[in-house]
Amino acid sequence: MADEMNGVWETCSSASVKRASRRLGQLYEDVLKPTGLRGTQFTLLAQIGMAEAPSLRQLAAALVMDLSALGHTLKPLTRDGLVSLVADASDKRVKRVILTPDGRARLAEAQRHWAVAQRRFEQVLGPDEAKALRQVLAEVSSPDFAARFAAAGREGGEPPAK
Amino acid sequence: MADEMNGVWETCSSASVKRASRRLGQLYEDVLKPTGLRGTQFTLLAQIGMAEAPSLRQLAAALVMDLSALGHTLKPLTRDGLVSLVADASDKRVKRVILTPDGRARLAEAQRHWAVAQRRFEQVLGPDEAKALRQVLAEVSSPDFAARFAAAGREGGEPPAK
DNA sequence: AGTAATTTGTGGTATATGCCACTATCTAAG
DNA sequence: CTTAGATAGTGGCATATACCACAAATTACT
Numbered sequence: 001m002a003d004e005m006n007g008v009w010e011t012c013s014s015a016s017v018k019r020a021s022r023r024l025g026q027l028y029e030d031v032l033k034p035t036g037l038r039g040t041q042f043t044l045l046a047q048i049g050m051a052e053a054p055s056l057r058q059l060a061a062a063l064v065m066d067l068s069a070l071g072h073t074l075k076p077l078t079r080d081g082l083v084s085l086v087a088d089a090s091d092k093r094v095k096r097v098i099l100t101p102d103g104r105a106r107l108a109e110a111q112r113h114w115a116v117a118q119r120r121f122e123q124v125l126g127p128d129e130a131k132a133l134r135q136v137l138a139e140v141s142s143p144d145f146a147a148r149f150a151a152a153g154r155e156g157g158e159p160p161a162k
Numbered sequence: 163m164a165d166e167m168n169g170v171w172e173t174c175s176s177a178s179v180k181r182a183s184r185r186l187g188q189l190y191e192d193v194l195k196p197t198g199l200r201g202t203q204f205t206l207l208a209q210i211g212m213a214e215a216p217s218l219r220q221l222a223a224a225l226v227m228d229l230s231a232l233g234h235t236l237k238p239l240t241r242d243g244l245v246s247l248v249a250d251a252s253d254k255r256v257k258r259v260i261l262t263p264d265g266r267a268r269l270a271e272a273q274r275h276w277a278v279a280q281r282r283f284e285q286v287l288g289p290d291e292a293k294a295l296r297q298v299l300a301e302v303s304s305p306d307f308a309a310r311f312a313a314a315g316r317e318g319g320e321p322p323a324k
Numbered sequence: 325a326g327t328a329a330t331t332t333g334t335g336g337t338a339t340a341t342g343c344c345a346c347t348a349t350c351t352a353a354g
Numbered sequence: 355c356t357t358a359g360a361t362a363g364t365g366g367c368a369t370a371t372a373c374c375a376c377a378a379a380t381t382a383c384t
Contacts, residue, residue: 184341
């Protein structure tokens, strides 16, 4: 049994990415710890700050996150007064997310810590490797990749799984 | 604010990996859906099958997962009778995880579905790119990388974060 | 032997994430 | 205008994941 499974273990791209995600999450969060922000929360604040009042759906798409997952993840941040939700004027369905003054301050502080982690990462992996990695990951994360993946299933003469 | 944050958004390696992890998780789990297994559960079963009765700690290390997180994640699988925990004979602290017959059957079935997803992935990204990606991710996930990351923080003349 | 330090797991608590069902709102078809 | 269909979010439930404190067992030191 060991031999046959070896292939799965070594080649599963999803598992590879998940492992790396856990490792990097631990490494980065350790550095972010003094700020009291989790890695995901930092990313969330940064994206909200960059996008300027994005709707929940826009934010979810940018983060490649399920809409409801985003809603849940936002809860602790609104509870702690770092972000707030405001209703859109023209479309009453839409809610936009904005940083509170506290949120901006916390983000600015966290960014200094994040830079430390990022610098270490680049130093250890090498700047070129790091850049190449981000590019490939960006491609994999893109909607276009998902579309091509789905298309490969529909069109490609795939042998049935079962 | 938008400009300054752009750097964070684009260059954060941890965020890049997390985004890709979410995307690939969705893509692979969609294919795995008929088996009733989540992506993590499939990986877990595959690793248990490959390692032959690993201890919880060994399994957690292989998956780059927190020990307690592994314990929690294993709960649904033990509940559904796919794996079981057996006490080690020589060291009473140690518990080993084994696949039940049901677990082996489910793993074998899931592996057929997984192969479909994996084939699509390789086809869309390209075999060479896919292989290179896994190699870099394996390096990032390794204990050695974590050690060098920590060392860069201790030894490297790093400017203070705050 | 006896005690301190280490190692292995467990359980609690909190965040992260996804799917589904449901509500509210908007848009388009007639 | 009215109604059918699409779109944006919410809330419930389940899994994923981490950290901490704690218990049990083992090892190391004296």
